[in-house]
Amino acid sequence: MTTQDLSNLASNQNNEFFMRYGVNTVQQLLSLSDMAISLTEAATTLNISRDDAEALVERAYKISNIINTRDKLRFIKADPLERIVLTPLQPQEQRDYRLLPHLNTNGSILRAKSNDDWQWFMKTCYQKISVSKAYISFPKSKVEDFKRFIGIATQLLPAKNWLINTDDKLIDTSIDKDEYQGMRYQQNLSVSTFRIGIASREVRDLSSNCVSTKNTWKYSPLFRFFIHMMLIMDDSLTIGEDEP
Structure with a gap:
């Protein structure tokens, strides 16, 4: 511009x-x-x-x-x-x-x-933002809407500032990796939809093992x-x- x-x-x-x-x-x-x-x-x-x-x-x-x-x-x-x-x-x-x-x-x-x-x-x-956490959820039947959402979201913030959470099998069979390249991604076998929101680094309590080192990102309430x-x-x- x-x-x-x-x-x-x-x-x-x-x-x-x-x-x-x-x-x-x-x-x-x-x-x-x-x-x-x-x-x-x-x-x-x-x-x-x-x-x-x-x-x-x-x-x-x-x-x-x-x-x-x-x-x-x-x-x-x-x-x-x-x-x-x-x-x-x-x-x-x-x-x-x-x-x-x-x-x-x-x-x-x-x-x-x-x-x-x-x-x-x-x-x-x-219409879709989660009550408990600040993410948007798309079912597999709405994968085209999910792709459109990604395209718009990355105009608001760089890809690295967005977090996707879903099952590997679901995303691998529904969307090309190029379409969400650079985004934070976490596998969650219990999730049957595509979840997306702003990424925020998880604060770890070094005195305990409550937070897994494999999942260092969470959804930022800034999105809501x-x-x-x-x-x-x-x-x-x-x-x-x-x-x-």
């Missing part, structure tokens, strides 16, 4: 809701809302227009209510007081955040270059956080459609 393309991209973003405010600002708005601070006060504190603040909170509310096929909340933890929490779950390990600027920048470029791919990717993520924030910040994305 040329310098002029990037300039045009920035100009277009200034004229639309997407990325009008930074991730940190939107996070603070949602946090203040969770603290029962009035929307007007929160908007004034963060220098956000009242209308924009209302739109962001409304979208966050819809996302917080998304459930999976087992009636479990997909993006937030159930609140013991049954309150609707708006603030996204955040990665606990600071090192996960180093990839967030790259995701934001590359996501903006992808959205500008190929909005169809951006829309499909985001819809797939919010990024998807959650983009769903809030991009008002072109439709929220609330049924599961596929």
Whole structure:
């Protein structure tokens, strides 16, 4: 993408809701809302227009209510007081955040270059992302969707930043190695689907043998956080459609 393309991209973003405010600002708005601070006060504190603040909170509310096929909340933890929490779950390990600027920048470029791919990717993520861990699962019957997902994912982050977890026999009979070359891969005989998410190095407790040296990667919660924030910040994305 040329310098002029990037300039045009920035100009277009200034004229639309997407990325009008930074991730940190939107996070603070949602946090203040969770603290029962009035929307007007929160908007004034963060220098956000009242209308924009209302739109962001409304979208966050819809996302917080998304459930999976087992009636479990997909993006937030159930609140013991049954309150609707708006603030996204955040990665606990600071090192996960180093990839967030790259995701934001590359996501903006992808959205500008190929909005169809951006829309499909985001819809797939919010309909499929695991409740327990931040990965997307594709059955063998959806291998073409899995291949498309890989192609888009590697536009957001380099291949080395993605982790695939599945059974060797399943992947060997379904997809060429060239199509996931460079990605982290872990065999799991108990998995009958293709699982993919952002890779994060497993932290090992050297005082115990709890973590195998053969499996040094896990799924980063940054993936869920990024998807959650983009769903809030991009008002072109439709929220609330049924599961596929």
